[in-house]
Amino acid sequence: MKLKYLTILTFIFAQLIGCKGLPEYLFLPQSLKFDLTPFLFRVYSPAELATLSNADYNLNESGLITASKLSRYLSNWNNNRPAGVPGNLIVFQVQTSGGSGRYVFFDGKQVFAYPVPNLSELLADVRDDGVLAIDGVVPKGKKISDFFSIYGIDPALDYIVFASDTTSLANLSSATFAYYSLLYWGFPKERLAVLNGSIADLTVANSLFTTPSYTYANSNRAGNIKNLFRDHTVLQLTIGDLIHAVKNGNTNLEEVDPIPAEGFYIIDGRPNASYTGTVNSTASGSKYANCTTKTNSTFVSNTCVATYEGRVKSSVNLVPTDLYDGTTFQFKSFSQLQTYLSNTGYPANKQIYIYGEDATKGSLVWFVVHQILGKPTRLYEGGWKQFGALGLRSPTSGSSPSAISQPASYWRTDIATLSESNTPNADANVPNYQLDVSRQFIKSSNKLRTEDKSFLRGTASSGSGGGGGGAPSGGGGNACGG
Template sequence: MKFKYLTLLSLIFVQLIGCKGLPEYLFLPQSMKLDLTPFLFRVYTPAELATLSNSDFNLNESGLITGTKLSRYLSNWANNRPAGVYGNLVLFQIQTNGTSGRYVFFDGKQTFSYPIANLPDLLTETRDDGVLSVDNLVPKGKKISDFFSIYGIDPAIDYVVFAQDASSLANLTSATFAYYSLLYWGFPKERLAVLNGSIADLTTANTLFTTPSYTYTNSNRAGSTKTLFRDHTVLQLTIGDLIHAIKNGNTIFEEVDPIPTEGFYIIDGRPNASYTGTTNSTASGSKYGNCTTKINSTFVTNTCVVTFEGRIKSASNLVPTDLYDGTTFQFKSFSQLQTYLNNTGYPSGKQIYVYGEDATKGSLVWFILHQVLGKPTRLYEGGWKQYGALGLRTPSSGSSPSAISQPASYWRTDIVSLSENNTANADANVPNYQLDVSRQFVKNSNKLRSEDKTFLRGSSSGAAASSGGGAPTGGGGNACGG
């Protein structure tokens, strides 16, 4: 037994010293059908996953890229692709608000493009963190694997770009959240990008070569995040992590991350009216989109809102509309973005906890902080949709109860130690999502990350699925790192 173990370690060592520059699918243990997950799995930190952009976005090879760079890639991917990338280029033209009628030119051999109108359906999911179910969070591993299979993506070697088809905030936030979702599931940051600007505008500016027609082509192959041996789940900040930090570690919560040794800094990435509590926020959960469907049918208001408005304790405001041009929806210059962050009072070096109204909207500010300015940043996906829902309300007869009914609930957030500028919303606009008493005193909000870690560490045998013949299925993590 000892001899076999030493032999295994020797094989790994030989691979490590000689694998520089090799594609990830040539990783020796994978080719030998050895399951080395316990030995090779690497857990990344927010700092390791951060990307510091060049001050000139044209020089970026991943993260935030320009139309000039994308055009160069598409013109000759084999010769112009970034160092260390060995697979295909896969581009998604996000069409949340209709189509521009222009499509990037791709060869259908090494470059592929997909117009996609339902990206949120494919890359978000309603999930329960153990406290409160929230919609539009990062999806489960099965959904991500299905996404790779549908569009022929091998995460071990391919390069993925998310781009607005036409310029709109919905398309932009869909792009940043899709980027976040793939990065969360282990996709290397060196092979992920968001296009700065829309396909339509860059076509008009003669930056991209596009056509008015589209022909579907698929690479007919796919891989699985399980074969990457990477754990990026630290990007997600749970409500338990957040409250534990705000209370300086004085909680009885289970499975919460320790407070960073460098300290933390909370950024509210919502418009100023939301930050100051002077506008209503959407209620948590898609079933609360219309308050006529509330359990108590006497309430006919058509807008459901959270229990109270305000902001998380000690949060500073980074207004999202300051970060991009309101017409082209291109991000502003690197120096401007850095100035906006500095204006929040951010002390350099601290880990940033950022949130928006929801995960998708919050991802835009997260992307700038983490993947452009290079700051160690975690996204509280639940956002104000969850945090603002966990307020106490003692309803009168026939009124709608709030999520929290027990004043001493561990998850009650409308108290001065956890939130500021608290303003209760009208009872008629708050939906019936009262939590069971057991949930109000549960000690763990880490259900999502636990599920995802289990999925990642599951058996990798057969994980690389092929939806067609011919092309390699990838597989294999990169023992050389990256």
């Protein structure tokens, strides 16, 4: 490793010998016109990306912030911004249904706010991990770049707050997943926040100054996530990582992360009825309404139920509704959240694997454990929608086959070594999404993270299309220009 950096520095020094008159503000790789991206990236661990909240949420400057903190930021961002934040303040009012009719007051110079009814479309994607296509997972790099371009965000400078517009679980979980998506793509945790409470309720309580009218304004700039040189993709736990861990490393799967030296702890972040397998889990997507007439061959385009109900083996239940107030949708106190986690039997320092029904719903529990309680945590984005889909059944004539048709498939999950409380769902309610045999024996589910790592380190354009807020990546040619 030292030899690699010494080689880079030697090359830089050699290039600088003949270079004169370079502006002092130019970032060195840009002025030399070669791309050091693959060498400069830092890969972060789950512990490094965790945020331990203050017991008094009012004291937080990022992560979970309160109305008093946001009001202070909005009133005078230039003087009240957190230390080390040089850019703009950008607030997203998350509206999954309807709207409050109240808007955060902003100056359109250093502070911007956007009501967004389609945040899940902007910051989530339908993606194939190599085993099974799943919807609602972290978006591709191009989509993140487009997001920065649309809203004039420079990820190297700006501070972002996701706030529920009105009080609802859909808005809150959409906000936590948006936070997760940006953190996954390298946005520093010190410049990301979720507002505790909704714009509507906080306005009524006179805790937040808002206005009934909205005028669009944009900074007309955008930066490139690649130029942060940060790799946070470890936040995503693949199904291969999960299976490999549950089987104590006794698999022939490839591109899986090693089991943490400190051990792991699996948390099921679904309601207790889902954890115990007593209610049906909705399958992924919304295209179809009747499983008995389905002929599609992909898991992503139906509204039926998973192949079976149950839970991942050795998982414990952290019920999401325990973590927030059911009326205000504000998170419970720090001490209460600590107690709920402790009551699951969590042994200190183990790495935590969290899953929900899907990525968005799982992100709420992930946010509590990782970004409030500060525990080293990874999110299995596929959730039960993916895990519970990969069961084996022998359908009767005319009924839908399951995703898995080969008993020895590497990805079959309805076996005692991988799941508990297994209850098959009725054939007529399970969609037809049988996997090709080749997929049932593919050895890696790491396709998404491989794509994302390549995007971050690649020399191609991010696809941002935005203005010059971020530093451009270097090209080839003469390192001194010309």
